[in-house]
Amino acid sequence: MAQVELEIQALKDNLLDMIELVENQVSKCRKVIEKKDVRLAKEVIAGETKVNAQELAIDKDCENIIALYNPVAGDLRFVLATIKISNDLERIADNACSLAKFLKKYVAHIDHKLLDQFDIEKMLQTCTVMLNDMHEALKKEDTKLARKVFDKDQTLNAINRKSVKSASTLLKEHPEDHKIILRLFTIVRNLERIGDLTKNIGEEIVFHIEAQVLKHHKPEQSKS
Amino acid sequence: MKQIVAEDVNAYYGENHVLKNINLTIRQNTVTALIGPSGCGKSTFLRTLNRMNDYIDSFRLKGKIEIDGKDIYAKKVKVEELRQKVGIVFQKPNPFPKSIFENVAYGLKIQGTKDKKFINERVERSLRQAALWAEVKDILDKSALSLSGGQQQRLCIARTLAVKPSIILMDEPASALDPLSSAKIEELIGELKEKYTIVIVTHNMQQAARVSDRTAFFYVGELVEYNKTSELFTNPKNKQTENYITGRFG
Numbered sequence: 001m002a003q004v005e006l007e008i009q010a011l012k013d014n015l016l017d018m019i020e021l022v023e024n025q026v027s028k029c030r031k032v033i034e035k036k037d038v039r040l041a042k043e044v045i046a047g048e049t050k051v052n053a054q055e056l057a058i059d060k061d062c063e064n065i066i067a068l069y070n071p072v073a074g075d076l077r078f079v080l081a082t083i084k085i086s087n088d089l090e091r092i093a094d095n096a097c098s099l100a101k102f103l104k105k106y107v108a109h110i111d112h113k114l115l116d117q118f119d120i121e122k123m124l125q126t127c128t129v130m131l132n133d134m135h136e137a138l139k140k141e142d143t144k145l146a147r148k149v150f151d152k153d154q155t156l157n158a159i160n161r162k163s164v165k166s167a168s169t170l171l172k173e174h175p176e177d178h179k180i181i182l183r184l185f186t187i188v189r190n191l192e193r194i195g196d197l198t199k200n201i202g203e204e205i206v207f208h209i210e211a212q213v214l215k216h217h218k219p220e221q222s223k224s
Numbered sequence: 225m226k227q228i229v230a231e232d233v234n235a236y237y238g239e240n241h242v243l244k245n246i247n248l249t250i251r252q253n254t255v256t257a258l259i260g261p262s263g264c265g266k267s268t269f270l271r272t273l274n275r276m277n278d279y280i281d282s283f284r285l286k287g288k289i290e291i292d293g294k295d296i297y298a299k300k301v302k303v304e305e306l307r308q309k310v311g312i313v314f315q316k317p318n319p320f321p322k323s324i325f326e327n328v329a330y331g332l333k334i335q336g337t338k339d340k341k342f343i344n345e346r347v348e349r350s351l352r353q354a355a356l357w358a359e360v361k362d363i364l365d366k367s368a369l370s371l372s373g374g375q376q377q378r379l380c381i382a383r384t385l386a387v388k389p390s391i392i393l394m395d396e397p398a399s400a401l402d403p404l405s406s407a408k409i410e411e412l413i414g415e416l417k418e419k420y421t422i423v424i425v426t427h428n429m430q431q432a433a434r435v436s437d438r439t440a441f442f443y444v445g446e447l448v449e450y451n452k453t454s455e456l457f458t459n460p461k462n463k464q465t466e467n468y469i470t471g472r473f474g
Contacts, residue, residue, distance in 0.1 A: 004470065
């Protein structure tokens, strides 16, 4: 195997590890709510350091490959996609960490009905599935699977739009819980953001494999 | 006289079929790189463009090569005139064992030019075009063999330019040179394409990517892919091309 092939494969393995790591961060947030387990929230917060270190290592590997091997064609597209994907993953992990910090403080006391009103668990479940799909799509070079992320992102967008009305209604009905309600409204935004970032990852995977640029295209155009 | 069209070109060394059904159009004032593993036929194809292969007894060509609409293998073609218009620079610099001035003036003199003023002006112009004038203007009567490898190669380019070609063929022009000299040759190619059509054979993928507008990938005598250089190096259409340019083989 040519040296460049070995380097590309090692980079791919590192990127897959990072997707898995971030997926676990998001998945743990859902388990925190499910089990009201504050320890898991602390794990997510502590895990942020590992995600950041992974991003820096991947950046360095990409830099080395570009400098030493002058990658072209598929190799070049993969390196370019990896730089963007690792950045998106780091931002997803940031959002997960913000959520974990909130949950660490409030999960033991928060009324579960409020969480249901905002569909927080459903959003977390969707985000976890999206990240898992991206892991598989990259591993198997499956652009059909990568494209599935666009529909799921629409689901998150719909919940986000609905949350404005939900927040408004809840604030009227439970003014004493205004702080929590506003925090939950922000968390919906964070989770919608995770969806956007995962959608970006799907676009980069398609770019890497098919050399097709889906950025800034309408959702219907991205599915073909 | 600058556009080259190869139509159904097949070439043979005896029974050895070295170029197979080559169809290629090279537009004027462009740089086209020919790449491919050793023995793929790229240098053979290059030499068909100014009939250098005529020197090889066993060589045969079928098909057509036209330059500006005229078949260069037609019986009435004067090969010496063709080679004036389609100059060639080789891998190993090959200056004549003469002075720097005489090297550049040689082509003009054998054409019958006697006007000294004209020759002097043409020599200076060619050396300037080859980015060598500043380095040699005070030593024109020195032996060309006293120059460095990089300078000798630029002298060979000046020699080619002196007889006013339209097309310049380059067969790995920088492969025998140090990186700095190689960079100067690449810079020169970028300047020359304003006025000339250039076809360059190179084993250096990065050089092909840097200097050329279009790239042709040859493999076992076939033209596998021919496209804009930016397209070929970012999204090659053929898997063989991708494997070659990413170093998986070759």
